[in-house]
Amino acid sequence: MLRTHTCGDLRPKDIGQEVTLCGWVQSVRDHGGVIFINLRDRYGESQVVCDPQKDPESHKVAEKVRKEWVLQAHGVVDARPAESINPNMATGEVEVTCDRLVILSTAKTPALEIDDSKVANEDVRMKYRYLDLRRPSMQRNLAIRHNAAQAVREYLSSLGFLEVQTPLLVRSTPEGARDFVVPSRLFPGKFYALPQSPQLYKQLLMVSGVDRYFQLAPCFRDEDQRADRQPVHTQIDLEMSFVDESDVFCVVEGVVKAAFKAGADIDVSLPFPRMTYQEAIDRFGLDKPDTRFGMELIDYTDLSANCGFSVFARAVENGGQVKGLNIKGGSSLPRREIDELGEFVKVYRAKGLAWMRVTDSGLESSITKFFTDGELEAIRQRSKAEPGDLLVFVADSPRIVAASLGWLRNHLARKLDLIPSGVFNLVWITDFPLFDWNEETRQWEPMHHMFTMPKEEDMPFLHSDPGRVRGRLYDLVLNGVELGSGSIRINRCDIQQEVMKVVGMDAADAERRFGFLLRAFEYGAPPHGGFAIGFDRLLTQIAGIENMRDMIPFPYNSAGVSLVDDSPSEIDSSQWRELHIRPDSVQRK
RNA sequence: GGAGGCGUGGUGUAGUGGUCUAACAUGCCUGCCUGUCACGCAGGAGAUCGCGGGUUCGACUCCCGUCGCUUCCGCCA
Numbered sequence: 001m002l003r004t005h006t007c008g009d010l011r012p013k014d015i016g017q018e019v020t021l022c023g024w025v026q027s028v029r030d031h032g033g034v035i036f037i038n039l040r041d042r043y044g045e046s047q048v049v050c051d052p053q054k055d056p057e058s059h060k061v062a063e064k065v066r067k068e069w070v071l072q073a074h075g076v077v078d079a080r081p082a083e084s085i086n087p088n089m090a091t092g093e094v095e096v097t098c099d100r101l102v103i104l105s106t107a108k109t110p111a112l113e114i115d116d117s118k119v120a121n122e123d124v125r126m127k128y129r130y131l132d133l134r135r136p137s138m139q140r141n142l143a144i145r146h147n148a149a150q151a152v153r154e155y156l157s158s159l160g161f162l163e164v165q166t167p168l169l170v171r172s173t174p175e176g177a178r179d180f181v182v183p184s185r186l187f188p189g190k191f192y193a194l195p196q197s198p199q200l201y202k203q204l205l206m207v208s209g210v211d212r213y214f215q216l217a218p219c220f221r222d223e224d225q226r227a228d229r230q231p232v233h234t235q236i237d238l239e240m241s242f243v244d245e246s247d248v249f250c251v252v253e254g255v256v257k258a259a260f261k262a263g264a265d266i267d268v269s270l271p272f273p274r275m276t277y278q279e280a281i282d283r284f285g286l287d288k289p290d291t292r293f294g295m296e297l298i299d300y301t302d303l304s305a306n307c308g309f310s311v312f313a314r315a316v317e318n319g320g321q322v323k324g325l326n327i328k329g330g331s332s333l334p335r336r337e338i339d340e341l342g343e344f345v346k347v348y349r350a351k352g353l354a355w356m357r358v359t360d361s362g363l364e365s366s367i368t369k370f371f372t373d374g375e376l377e378a379i380r381q382r383s384k385a386e387p388g389d390l391l392v393f394v395a396d397s398p399r400i401v402a403a404s405l406g407w408l409r410n411h412l413a414r415k416l417d418l419i420p421s422g423v424f425n426l427v428w429i430t431d432f433p434l435f436d437w438n439e440e441t442r443q444w445e446p447m448h449h450m451f452t453m454p455k456e457e458d459m460p461f462l463h464s465d466p467g468r469v470r471g472r473l474y475d476l477v478l479n480g481v482e483l484g485s486g487s488i489r490i491n492r493c494d495i496q497q498e499v500m501k502v503v504g505m506d507a508a509d510a511e512r513r514f515g516f517l518l519r520a521f522e523y524g525a526p527p528h529g530g531f532a533i534g535f536d537r538l539l540t541q542i543a544g545i546e547n548m549r550d551m552i553p554f555p556y557n558s559a560g561v562s563l564v565d566d567s568p569s570e571i572d573s574s575q576w577r578e579l580h581i582r583p584d585s586v587q588r589k
Numbered sequence: 590g591g592a593g594g595c596g597u598g599g600u601g602u603a604g605u606g607g608u609c610u611a612a613c614a615u616g617c618c619u620g621c622c623u624g625u626c627a628c629g630c631a632g633g634a635g636a637u638c639g640c641g642g643g644u645u646c647g648a649c650u651c652c653c654g655u656c657g658c659u660u661c662c663g664c665c666a
Binding site: 027029030031032033034035036038045047049051052053066067080081083084086088089092095109110111112113115117118119120121122123124175176177178196197199221222223224225226227229347348349436445446447448449450452485557558559 | 590592593595596599600601614615616617621622623624625626627628629657658659660661662663664665666
């Protein structure tokens with residue numbers, strides 16, 4: 001080793017020792033005589049002192065040194081004079097009096113400052129990710145990631161889970177997300193796909209008798225990005241045989257607890273509360289409710305059915321709902337900001353946002369004239385409205401009402417600072433519908449995937465009323481973020497065929513897409529179920545940061561470009577030929 | 590595919606029609622300084638204000654287009 005200690009090691013107990021440190025120059029303070037160099041590595045920072053009277057040679061070297069040069073410093077650990085102790089530094093009680101300073105590498109002026117208090121723009125950070133990652137907070141994020149991953153592996157291993165790798169070149173499945181696709185050289189016109197998840201493979205492993213499987217699995221989806229979505233993400237993927245929901249919950253709860261503990265020394269309490277999908281939608285508008293604050297949705301549909309306000313009445317007449325929020329103390333919001341809330345809900349296709357201010361003399365708004373006193377009183381009571389509050393309403397289809405108010409609720413909570421810090425509300429959302437009606441294709445689609453077991457008691461409605469069928473399907477939600485989802489799978493061919501019928505898939509389709517799995521199920525498939533935790537999202541929560549990309553060593557930008565290596569990139573014409581493919585338009589260089 | 594926000598020295602920002610011949614911080618260079626630690630002090634270099642077009646006597650500033658980054662809707666089982 002070129003060093004005896006790291007830059008974070010030295011303490012008063014080391015005083016008198018001869019040491020050699022290696023690291024990057026964080027700062028140089030040249031006092032004309034003595035020069036102080038702060039040397040930084042992953043472990044911390046140490047002060048190296050170059051005194052011309054003690055060692056003119058190293059002082060001469062130190063005069064040349066610049067930020068981010070890589071140095072090797074040899075010397076003796078000394079106690080700092082009492083008045084020079086730096087309490088803000090872990091190594092602040094000591095310093096290395098340098099008697100040999102070696103320049104291991106010089107450096108250009110860094111393209112961004114290595115300083116947590118001066119963070120550059122995202123594109124600059126991505127292009128120079130290796131510099132960005134030198135920042136202590138990013139080093140911490142890498143460590144959190146490692147520690148959490150390690151704890152997850154350890155915990156699951158202790159429960160008898162086997163980590164099994166599944167292939168990264170797999171069969172393309174057209175339903176669900178768009179596949180990333182890899183052309184085959186040996187089979188002209190054929191393609192592999194990168195897996196969206198190891199779903200089918202982990203079910204095969206259950207048929208194989210693996211019984212308890214897990215994997216920190218890379219998953220690929222060629223869809224448009226979001227702040228919390230990457231083209232490649234990592235799942236803590238797991239699957240178990242001979243289980244029901246409670247068995248899966250128990251394991252996942254332990255995994256999450258272990259990750260929080262190892263990643264940030266946070267204790268989450270078990271078990272996580274459960275809430276049905278319907279309750280989440282009714283009370284919070286979203287299937288990923290943030291339960292850290294109140295302001296739940298209030299249902300005025302029954303009061304609105306026959307009211308004089310035609311916007312409300314007509315919505316109800318058309319099978320819609322009228323729901324709203326009571327924004328405590330919100331009547332002080334200026335008109336302009338209320339109008340902004342109206343703009344906010346329009347993004348979710350609400351046509352508008354009605355509102356009433358609550359004053360000492362009752363409800364006040366331009367629409368109160370359409371309501372009778374009795375109706376206004378009923379609204380006031382149902383809202384538990386007090387003077388100073390602001391009531392807002394959306395009248396529309398249940399789907400639009402729920403989404404617009406649900407997101408408005410989250411938006412307001414941030415805006416009005418209603419969210420307590422340091423709270424981690426983990427909640428299971430259960431009993432999701434098995435199918436989702438796709439208005440465009442006018443077909444039922446699986447809400448989760450094709451292999452989710454319907455709830456026993458809803459089985460009779462499989463064909464008569466698919467929308468009513470709930471699946472043995474569950475999500476884990478943390479502070480309004482969907483951490484992952486899972487289900488108990490179908491292990492019987494007859495049920496599988498019924499489900500495929502509902503979503504309009506015939507036997508030939510099924511055979512072509514995942515015949516290999518159906519065939520496997522003919523050879524003795526154990527009842528099984530599992531879960532997949534979005535590891536990057538979990539880490540973002542554990543680290544308490546905003547940007548998921550900060551938890552990913554080399555992330556992609558919002559256009560799916562990797563700025564470090566500037567991929568995707570063009571390939572040589574020889575590669576095109578070798579892969580038996582060609583660009584769809586030659587002009588498109 | 591659609592909508593919003595942003596784009597000004599290496600980096601982060603200010604400047605919203607005219608002394609802007611572009612400011613501040615930090616970084617960079619030179620000099621001074623023996624106890625600093627966001628060292629200090631003095632001096633200096635560094636920006637055709639993303640790009641193209643338009644409006645105007647005059648554009649960093651307004652308009653249109655375009656590119657890039659970002660957030661959201663669609664999409665993402």
